Amino acid sequence: MQTNARDRLITALDVPSADEALALVDRLGDAVSFYKIGMELVYGGGGLAVAERLVKAGKKVFLDLKLHDIPNTVERATAQVARLGVHLLTVHGYPQTMRAAHAGRAGTGLKLLAVTVMTSYDDDDLVAAGYAEGVGPTVRRRADQAKDIGIDGLIISPHEAAALRAALGPSMLLVTPGVRPAGSAVGDQKRVMTPGEAIRAGADHLVVGRPVTAASDPRAAAEAIVAEISANLTA
Numbered sequence: 001m002q003t004n005a006r007d008r009l010i011t012a013l014d015v016p017s018a019d020e021a022l023a024l025v026d027r028l029g030d031a032v033s034f035y036k037i038g039m040e041l042v043y044g045g046g047g048l049a050v051a052e053r054l055v056k057a058g059k060k061v062f063l064d065l066k067l068h069d070i071p072n073t074v075e076r077a078t079a080q081v082a083r084l085g086v087h088l089l090t091v092h093g094y095p096q097t098m099r100a101a102h103a104g105r106a107g108t109g110l111k112l113l114a115v116t117v118m119t120s121y122d123d124d125d126l127v128a129a130g131y132a133e134g135v136g137p138t139v140r141r142r143a144d145q146a147k148d149i150g151i152d153g154l155i156i157s158p159h160e161a162a163a164l165r166a167a168l169g170p171s172m173l174l175v176t177p178g179v180r181p182a183g184s185a186v187g188d189q190k191r192v193m194t195p196g197e198a199i200r201a202g203a204d205h206l207v208v209g210r211p212v213t214a215a216s217d218p219r220a221a222a223e224a225i226v227a228e229i230s231a232n233l234t235a
């Protein structure tokens, strides 16, 4: 996978219909080369068709379905996703789930990302969910398990990127949502950094939704993020 500045921005197409998604893609034009399609667009109808269309148009596509089920179901669902020709798929970072997805994508080009701890969570949220450990140790545990199983990359917040890059080496893809250009609304995210900070921390790809999709000029917003990525890659 190329890692030029533009390919490092993954724009989350969090819109409710295929028509809105394709209109946004049209508006963004060549400013965006990599898209994430998630639950809203898939459940809204047409998300998988949009994914296939974008792949045919030469865009890179990350299908964010966050699979988590019994192993048989995860393995078979992953094999079906691989048939779509998308580049990345998320599964939850539980060992059983990761092993099943790894088996399901065998022999295909699909890369798997393990979701570690959602970027909307802090230590208190993990305690409320029944976990004994805080964010740092939980992310680390899941990252080590993902590496052992042969998962290609991790969904983490930018806050964990530097430590994981040092611990896991250069080949593990580090993909960070929880990215906010300076001055933009944080919303429901809790562990955030700016695009430049995330890149300097070692992130390979930044997932950005609302700061692009809700901007009055989405193309200009995407271009500004790509410029910030570029400046920090060469800094």
Ligand SMILES: O=C(O)c1cc(=O)[nH]c(=O)n1[C@@H]1O[C@H](COP(=O)(O)O)[C@@H](O)[C@H]1O
Pocket (backbone or CB within 6 Å): 012, 014, 038, 064, 090, 115, 117, 118, 119, 120, 155, 156, 177, 178, 179, 187, 189, 207, 208, 209, 210, 211
């Ligand atoms: O798996 C993800 O993509 C994901 C994991 C995570 O921990 N946090 C997170 O925000 N995301 C996704 O990244 C995108 C972030 O969107 P914004 O908060 O609008 O930039 C959304 O599509 C989320 O579903």
